[in-house]
């Protein structure tokens with residue numbers, strides 16, 4: 585068992601390659617040799633926690649049957665979870681002005697509307713979508729409009745579910761939204777802002793690896809997958825865009841991150857309809873949802 589929390593064993597080039605390979609196989613994440621020190625410091629925290637003395641022992645553990653849970657924790661330690669409310673705000677402006685109104689009319693006429701925040705991290709993205717919808721339609725709770733928010737990382741899903749954020753996270757939230765949709769709370773251990781229950785109720789949070797099976801049966805009218813695929817290799821990105829195309833409803837929208845694009849060679853039915861914004865053509869079944 586290790587005593588010093590400062591202990592930091594050496595990670596050989598081959599240890600790094602094995603870990604990078606597993607991260608790629610498991611989650612699509614790409615770590616080049618330049619990222620070795622980042623990987624080393626993140627995995628080292630796991631070694632310390634487990635009281636292991638070497639990366640090779642750690643590798644044996646995650647490769648073993650008993651190491652399944654640790655493998656998840658390793659992936660979780662390697663993901664980048666930065667997020668913020670109303671990040672890339674132009675998406676929320678377009679969503680409010682163009683995407684949502686026809687979907688709202690459709691829902692008010694009894695239709696079902698589904699939105700997916702894929703790679704939702706600590707929840708700021710799906711909550712921003714929910715607040716945007718609620719500000720337009722305070723009757724949201726009575727309509728069949730739901731957001732599914734997923735991430736590979738069980739830790740971020742836990743945080744997202746609580747809907748509790750420190751004051752520093754509120755910088756990108758307008759005063760109006762802060763007053764309307766958050767409650768300030770403070771006790772001996774915590775101080776921050778809790779998202780209102782009505783907003784939280786619109787979202788279902790789930791752990792989901794985008795590289796594995798998707799159990800969802802229904803199509804999505806809107807998919808947000810932003811700042812997730814930048815960590816993937818090109819082949820994995822292309823496969824994912826195609827899978828999104830297959831689960832998007834006719835006329836469905838796809839919002840991607842500021843440095844992400846659907847390349848020409850993908851030959852997708854998604855059409856570029858704005859900065860980092862894509863849409864499928866409207867099929868005949870979607871006419872009721874048409875603007």
Ligand SMILES: C[S@@+](CC[C@H](N)C(=O)[O-])C[C@H]1O[C@@H](n2cnc3c(N)ncnc32)[C@H](O)[C@@H]1O
Pocket residue numbers: 610611612663664665666667668671702703704705706709734735736737740792793794795809810811812815841
């Ligand atoms: C930088 S955050 C983006 C959060 C949010 N979409 C935004 O733009 O603010 C990227 C998220 O993608 C998740 N992620 C990475 N690989 C994934 C995978 N294979 N399946 C599902 N989520 C993944 C990470 O856990 C992380 O929370």
